[in-house]
Amino acid sequence: xxxxxxxxxxxxxxxxxxxxxxxxxxxxxxxxxxxxxxxxxxxxxxxxxxxxxxxxxxxxxxxxxxxxxxxxxxxxxxxxxxxxxxxxxxxxxxxxxxxxxxxxxxxxxxxxxxxxxxxxxxxxxxxxxxxxxxxxxxxxxxxxxxxxxxxxxxxxxxxxxxxxxxxxxxxxxxxxxxxxxxxxxxxxxxxxxxxxxxxxxxxxxxxxxxxxxxxxxxxxxxxxxxxxxxxxxxxxxxxxxxxxxxxxxxxxxxxxxxxxxxxxxxxxxxxxxxxxxxxxxxxxxxxxxxxxxxxxxxxxxxxxxxxxxxxxxxxxxxxxx
Amino acid sequence: xxxxxxxxxxxxxxxxxxxxxxxxxxxxxxxxxxxxxxxxxxxxxxxxxxxxxxxxxxxxxxxxxxxxxxxxxxxxxxxxxxxxxxxxxxxxxxxxxxxxxxxxxxxxxxxxxxxxxxxxxxxxxxxxxxxxxxxxxxxxxxxxxxxxxxxxxxxxxxxxxxxxxxxxxxxxxxxxxxxxxxxxxxxxxxxxxxxxxxxxxxxxxxxxxxxxxxxxxxxxxxxxxxxxxxxxxxxxxxxxxxxxxxxxxxxxxxxxxxxxxxxxxxxxxxxxxxxxxxxxxxxxxxxxxxxxxxxxxxxxxxxxxxxxxxxxxxxxxxxxxxxxxxxxxxxxxxxxxxxxxxxxxxxxxxxxxxxxxxxxxxxxx
Numbered sequence: 077x078x079x080x081x082x083x084x085x086x087x088x089x090x091x092x093x094x095x096x097x098x099x100x101x102x103x104x105x106x107x108x109x110x111x112x113x114x115x116x117x118x119x120x121x122x123x124x125x126x127x128x129x130x131x132x133x134x135x136x137x138x139x140x141x142x143x144x145x146x147x148x149x150x151x152x153x154x155x156x157x158x159x160x161x162x163x164x165x166x167x168x169x170x171x172x173x174x175x176x177x178x179x180x181x182x183x184x185x186x187x188x189x190x191x192x193x194x195x196x197x198x199x200x201x202x203x204x205x206x207x208x209x210x211x212x213x214x215x216x217x218x219x220x221x222x223x224x225x226x227x228x229x230x231x232x233x234x235x236x237x238x239x240x241x242x243x244x245x246x247x248x249x250x251x252x253x254x255x256x257x258x259x260x261x262x263x264x265x266x267x268x269x270x271x272x273x274x275x276x277x278x279x280x281x282x283x284x285x286x287x288x289x290x291x292x293x294x295x296x297x298x299x300x301x302x303x304x305x306x307x308x309x310x311x312x313x314x315x316x317x318x319x320x321x322x323x324x325x326x327x328x329x330x331x332x333x334x335x336x337x338x339x340x341x342x343x344x345x346x347x348x349x350x351x352x353x354x355x356x357x358x359x360x361x362x363x364x365x366x367x368x369x370x371x372x373x374x375x376x377x378x379x380x381x382x383x384x385x386x387x388x389x390x391x392x393x394x395x396x397x
Numbered sequence: 398x399x400x401x402x403x404x405x406x407x408x409x410x411x412x413x414x415x416x417x418x419x420x421x422x423x424x425x426x427x428x429x430x431x432x433x434x435x436x437x438x439x440x441x442x443x444x445x446x447x448x449x450x451x452x453x454x455x456x457x458x459x460x461x462x463x464x465x466x467x468x469x470x471x472x473x474x475x476x477x478x479x480x481x482x483x484x485x486x487x488x489x490x491x492x493x494x495x496x497x498x499x500x501x502x503x504x505x506x507x508x509x510x511x512x513x514x515x516x517x518x519x520x521x522x523x524x525x526x527x528x529x530x531x532x533x534x535x536x537x538x539x540x541x542x543x544x545x546x547x548x549x550x551x552x553x554x555x556x557x558x559x560x561x562x563x564x565x566x567x568x569x570x571x572x573x574x575x576x577x578x579x580x581x582x583x584x585x586x587x588x589x590x591x592x593x594x595x596x597x598x599x600x601x602x603x604x605x606x607x608x609x610x611x612x613x614x615x616x617x618x619x620x621x622x623x624x625x626x627x628x629x630x631x632x633x634x635x636x637x638x639x640x641x642x643x644x645x646x647x648x649x650x651x652x653x654x655x656x657x658x659x660x661x662x663x664x665x666x667x668x669x670x671x672x673x674x675x676x677x678x679x680x681x682x683x684x685x686x687x688x689x690x691x692x693x694x695x696x697x698x699x700x701x702x703x704x705x706x707x708x709x710x711x712x713x714x715x716x717x718x719x720x721x722x723x724x725x726x727x728x729x730x731x732x733x734x735x736x737x738x739x740x741x742x743x744x745x746x747x748x749x750x751x752x753x754x755x756x757x758x759x760x761x762x
Contacts, residue, residue: 225507296532296535297527297529297532298532298533298534298536299459300527300533300535301525301527301533301535301596302535303455303457303519304455304457304519304520304524304525304527305519305520305521305524305525305546305547305550305599305600305603306515306516306518306519306520306521306550306551307546307547307550312535312538315537316536316537390537390538391537
């Protein structure tokens with residue numbers, strides 16, 4: 077008979093999806109505007125040294141349809157996207173949608189994995205030091221360790237990790253995700269996941285954030301009641317002290333994780349969104365850049381959707397308004 | 398006389414003020430008894446140590462290094478033990494020239510031991526209700542589930558269905574209207590008065606031997622206060638539960654308590670049957686009790702729009718406790734004959750009439 081605010085959950089979902097739609101529209105427009113205003117276009121890169129005359133270039137543009145005004149270009153792209161067509165990559169000539177799905181799954185694996193690593197390290201430290209704050213002996217070094225790890229820059233940590241895994245463990249994490257690795261290819265993917273999870277500077281922040289929340293909640297009147305009635309303190313502190321802050325952290329850290337993914341994917345040759353975006357930016361591959369921007373924004377919105385849903389599910393006040 | 402349910406002897410709850418090299422003596426040598434089916438009221442200003450006494454009984458003193466000594470004997474039908482048994486071995490106090498130089502306390506050892514002592518008592522034998530009932534209920538769990546939890550933890554009703562029925566029964570007992578509807582309400586859906594009723598239902602649902610009510614009416618509207626006191630009064634006669642009632646509100650105490658302890662500056666200054674401590678027209682009264690009673694506005698005074706009577710001065714500084722009577726600095730009853738005694742000698746708790754004790758040089762020499 078546990079009460080689940082189903083109606084409120086559906087309402088929140090619809091509201092969030094509507095909001096996400098508007099936001100994605102906005103993001104696509106802003107990205108388009110930046111690309112349009114930026115110097116250089118895809119044809120300069122594509123046709124470098126091959127078709128030198130202005131007339132020939134204009135002819136190609138006409139053929140692909142870039143000669144339109146900016147709003148013409150944007151609206152035709154938008155209409156295509158709405159009907160599920162993300163266009164074709166200028167560089168490879170392949171449809172963007174299929175490639176986008178592929179790389180976004182790889183990036184999702186990398187970011188979610190590293191998020192899990194961060195939380196697995198930070199949550200126990202935070203919980204331990206929030207309840208045993210007075211026994212400085214153990215909680216202080218743990219916290220310091222978290223801080224030191226977080227101070228390591230991702231790119232440096234990545235190279236160190238590669239160095240160590242090659243020299244000490246005799247394995248080469250760079251060729252990750254290729255088929256040559258055989259059955260235990262997933263082992264190789266762990267290195268970049270660990271690097272991004274450890275090095276993105278989030279661990280110390282998560283520790284501090286969670287510890288503060290937990291300490292605050294532990295001092296709440298209702299936890300005194302829980303103690304006085306002989307109930308489990310953790311059971312009563314779980315929702316406000318752990319579940320809500322953790323979902324909030326996940327939601328707010330996704331953009332940072334995506335940013336870190338760009339670097340890690342470059343270094344580890346990881347076929348993800350970050351590397352693809354980097355490549356596309358150099359090629360002025362507009363359809364790919366636009367597609368990636370949309371997917372990245374969708375990831376961020378998905379994080380905040382998750383947070384809102386959890387909030388609504390556990391918090392009756394939230395559910396009402 | 399049968400053994401009292403709760404017998405507090407010389408309870409001392411001190412907090413160490415490191416910078417001042419001394420203890421804050423929040424509770425300094427309190428002895429109290431709560432008998433079977435008896436309601437004992439503890440009254441005093443804020444800062445007099447009432448709530449700390451209650452927290453000490455429950456083992457809920459969190460802020461370290463808090464030092465608790467004395468003994469609290471609990472003698473229920475199922476459990477009999479000293480609630481402070483063996484806690485002193487976790488603390489070592491270094492004193493030099495009457496100054497506390499260091500207090501080393503094995504905080505986690507203390508906590509663990511205290512948890513072990515209280516494990517079968519908290520909620521089960523001793524239940525507690527607090528001030529600010531809305532904040533005292535978990536805002537993320539329905540009221541019904543919170544009561545059900547207490548029922549399942551401490552009574553024979555282990556199945557969810559039975560426990561829910563029991564919870565609804567207790568919601569009915571505290572006269573919440575449409576209890577089945579309120580069962581699924583969150584604390585934020587309910588008024589403060591209803592939250593306190595739910596708290597009382599939760600406390601009673603585990604069928605404890607002793608109820609500690611720590612300022613149960615504080616933070617509620619005046620009309621609600623009176624209704625909650627009315628409810629506690631009814632429950633007192635219906636269930637016959639022993640109660641330790643703590644309040645700064647002397648009218649609440651006088652409606653409910655059988656015996657009253659008046660606390661000032663961490664010590665009990667007057668202790669006895671409610672009639673003789675709070676009753677009008679009693680010749681022997683502690684000056685502090687008299688001042689407290691005088692500060693309650695009577696109907697006549699309200700009609701006359703007279704100024705409220707106050708007790709001059711501040712609450713006692715419990716770090717530098719004076720050598721003499723604690724109330725001396727604020728007392729208006731000091732006579733020239735006893736002045737020297739009041740200023741230099743701490744009066745002991747002496748019996749002025751059967752069962753009625755007092756710390757005052759005026760009434761007992």
